[in-house]
Amino acid sequence: MALSMPGSSLLSVRILKAHGFPSKDILTQSDSYVSLWLPTASSQEFRTRTVRNCSNPVWNQTFRFRIHSHLKNLLELKMFDQDFMTKDDPVFSVLFDVGTLKAGESHRESFTLNPQGQEQLDVEFCLQSFPACPEQLITNGVLVARELSSLDVKLEKIESTLDNTESDSRVQALMPGSYEGSQTIISGTSPVRFHSPTCWDSELSVKLQDTSQEVLKVPLKSLPSGHAVKVSLPTTKEPALMMQLKTEKCPEEPAVRLGFGLCQEEQAFLKKRKQVVAKALKQVLQLENELPEDEVPVVAIMATGGGIRAMTSLYGQLSGLKELGLLDCVSYITGASGSTWAMANLYEDPDWSQKDLAGPMAAMRAQVTKSKLSILAPSRLQWYRQELKERAKLGHPACFTNLWALLNEALLHDEVPHDYKLSGQQEALEHGQNPMPIYCALNTKEKNLSTFEFGEWVEFSPYEVGFPKYGAFVPAELFGSQFFMGRLMKRLPESRICFLEGIWSNLYAANLQDSLYWSSEPDQFWDRWAQDQVTLEKENTPLLKMEEPPSVTSRIAKFFMDLLTRRPMAGAIHNFLHGLHFHRDYFKHPHFSAWKGTKLDGHPYQLTPAEPYLCLLDVGYFINTSCPPLLTPTREVDLILSLDYNLHGAFQQMELVGRYCQQQGIPFPPIALSPEDRKQPQECHVFSDPESAAAPIVLHFPLVNDSFQQHSAPGVQRKPEELAAGEVNLSTSGSPYHYSKVTYSEENADKLLSLARYNICNNQQRLLQALREALAHRRQRHQRHRQGQE
Incomplete structure (x- = not known):
């Protein structure tokens, strides 16, 4: 929302003196100065004069900043020992929250490294009201766009x-x-x-x-x-x-949408889609009466990643839902990594879900089984090089992810370049004829932190691309263009969808620490993350944040940490959040709180709006799921059909989602499993929470080969000569469906398609029962909403 907010104040910061800090130079005393940085007031970093050869420097210098009280104003003070031969030595650093000051009063603060220490920096603050015209701020309570x-x-x-x-x-x-x-x-x-x-x-x-x-x-x-x-x-x-x-x-209205609700286009789509869903539910559940719009449940398909295995399996499961007449009951499909390849292909046909899927499946099968050797032919490599040059000329940052996108395009398509864009999928939603697709990725740091330590969910739909954490979205056709303070600076041509598929399945932006997590049991990492979350809850945005100068030991540790966390092949996308500031109460905002996941969340100058580029990669380096877009309260999803394509652990990623939601306070059913389920997973498992009207019902389909071994179709026993067709190797090692396999034999492709389709069709009654429960869940939501209005 846009607000003309009076709140201008004049902040005076008087750097008084320091004492007790030992000299960094053995032979001489310190040559000390203090720097001041307040990014919400100025881009300039100010500094005092240097007091030479003095262990107890006195400055008595005053600096003034014009600030806005509705912003999160954190002043960073750093003390240095100046060195003319080498880089200045850091002595002391402190972060001070200006929002704790009261207008019209002076406040003196003595900053110390620790309660027992003698080191001390004395600073005097004074905040005064500043008579000026109110500044037009546009904010969603987390981010702020300024004039x-x-x-x-x-x-x-x-x-x-x-x-x-x-x-x-x-x-x-x-x-x-x-x-x-x-x-x-x-x-x-x-x-x-x-x-x-x-x-x-x-x-x-x-x-x-x-x-x-x-x-x-x-x-x-x-x-x-x-x-x-x-x-x-x-x-x-x-x-x-x-x-x-x-x-x-500049124009007051930013091009970045700041808001946590659904965009107008998605709201209009849902209204049309509910008519399709109501008609389908009446038929499959044999309802007597027409469903009113506010009683139509929101059903979603959640597909995980898994390379070619995920793409192939999703085709098979969608064909099973189509055969049972249930595909028209679904309002959303979310995907990550390999499952996004299937989605991107399907949505090129504006009416794909209304047609027989035999044609798309045959086309996909041809791509899966074709030889991939030609994608590395010299002529093809030369073409990749030329494409990347042309893309760089348009203004897109050069990075390895772009090359992976072109290789991936050649893997999945005969026609290259494949000229199709994400915004083009809006045609497939125009009449509510298909579920709405949402693609997932993670934004992380290019260096210094692993994905497990800093990962922010990003969602892509045909309408918008954005961060649920920040409540900030841009139209799909503007993703990749250049922005500042929410305004469009330079519009670049919308990327072909292959470059987005390269982002959604970007394995190459991982660092060594990510790879360590991904190739081992994640419990130890997750326990540490959960512990950090408890600390984060207590921490809030700090009033003071002290930093001691780096020791020799800490510098050695930093060197090895840099080796572990640097991303040599990181992707780079122009950051549409660049330059936006934070609201003074952003940390308390319920939507931000639900998606925070790092200690950096308490330090706004280190978060994504401060970065010129996004660093996006595959969600599998945190949790292999595309669930988060379905958990935002504005979408009110009642039933999630969880399609899990992991070979290692039928419930591992679902349990991680459950733990994540529990830590974040996001409504989600408990993932309770019996020893029998863990030992021998079935084709379908139901998770629900009767005590929570906000938690969706989850129908979980792990990729298992259970009754398919003996049945060619639900209720149809295999003949002895057909038993070989039921042998599908889903082992964690030696499987022909390992994520590194980019070519399947025709036999293996057919087996996986048949298995995925069978596992859906063999659980028709569970699916119908879940839809009945979703209908009751929606009616319960509606009833509570009416009672709340009364």
Whole structure:
């Protein structure tokens, strides 16, 4: 929502003195200074003067910041020992929450490393109300988009009789804190544009070509908005140069949607889809009366990853649901990694779920069983190289993920390039004729943290791409374009869907620590994550965060941690959250709280909006599931058909989802299993929580070969000569369906398709019973909603 919020204040920070800090240099005393950084008020990092050769420096210097009280304003103070030969040595660091100050009062704080220590930095704070026009903020209670201003700069030559040169004149223009930073301006060309927050005291500085001499500095607040101003550049060289400057406010409405509700397009789709679902439910459940819209349950398919195995199995299971007349009962399909390949293929046909799936299955089977050797032919490699060059020219960052996307496209399609886009799938939802697809990925850090330590769920639909954690979404066709403070800076052509499939199944952005988790039992990692969550709940956003200078031991540990956590082949996508600030109460917001998962969540300057690029990879490096989009309360999912394609552990990933939800306070049924279930998993298991109206019912289908071994169809016993067709090797080692296998034999492909289809059809009665329970679940929701309104 957009709010004109009075809340401007003037923060004065007086750095007084320090004492008790030992010198970093054995031979001399410290040459100390303090830096101040408050990103919500200025892009500039300020610093005191250096007090030389003194163990108890006194500065008595004051710095002033204009802040907005509705933002999370965290001031970072760092003390350094200046060194002219090497990098300055860090001595002390502290993070202070300005929101704890009261307007009109002075507050003195003595920061110490520990209660017993003698080291101390004394700082005085004063917060005063600042009479100014209210700033227009757009916020969802977690993120905040602030007002932006643009500055157009044009360089012109002043005609001179001495000017006989034909060459263009150039200057270097710099605006700290702007989206563009620095730009070269050439005389006689179109103006260049800078974007910066309106509330900041931004300045334009200009340097002449091939020199470091600054010849002009212009504060933006000195320029009249909407009017061009001409300024001569002071230079003795010919020709003389003139700059034309014009500043304007940017459009108030951002291109990033800040909100935790469903977008209008998804709401319209659900309204149409419920008509299809109501008709299908009446038929399969043999209901006497028509279902009113508010009693139509929301049923979703949740498919995991698993490479070609997941893609093939999903085709088989969807064909089983189609055969039973149940596919029209489903409103959502979510996928991750390999299952997204099946979804992306199917949704190229706007009416795929209304047709016989034999054709799409045959086309998929042909791709699975074809030889893949040609994808590495020299001519094909040359084509990949050219494609990547063209993509880079458009403005997309170059990364290894793009090459993997092209290889993946060649694996799954004969026609290359395959010109199809995510937004093109909107046609398949226009009349509510198909379930809505949602694709999942994880955003993580490029270095310093594993996916298990920092992973944020990202969802992709034909309408939007976004973060449920932050409540921030962009239209699917704008994903990959360049944004700043929620505004669209540069629109890039929408990527072909193969580049998104490369993200959804991106195994190559993993680091060594991710691989260690993925190749071993995850319990030890998960227990540590759960313990960190308890600490995170208690921590909240810190008032103070002390940091000691790095010791030799900590530097060695950091070196090895860098080796473990660096992602040499990380993907890079322009970050549409870049530049957005945080609301002062973001940490308490219920939607943010439900999806936080790292100690960095208490430190907004280290979260995703501070990054210029997203680092996206396969969800399997955390939990191999596509469940999170179905757990957002706005979608109100009643029944989840969990299609699990893991070979290792029929319930392992489902149990991890359950533990994750329990830690986060997300309604989800307990995953209670008997010893018999663990020893011999069945084709279908039901999990529910009668005590929670918000928790969905989960019907879990692990990839098992149970009664299929003896039955060619439900209730049809195999003949002796047919028993070989029921032997499907799903072992964790030596299986022809291992995730590393990209080519199946025709026999193995047919076996897996038949098994997946059979496991659905053999549980028709359980599916129907689950739909009846989902109908009752929806009616219970509706009744509680009506009672709440009364």
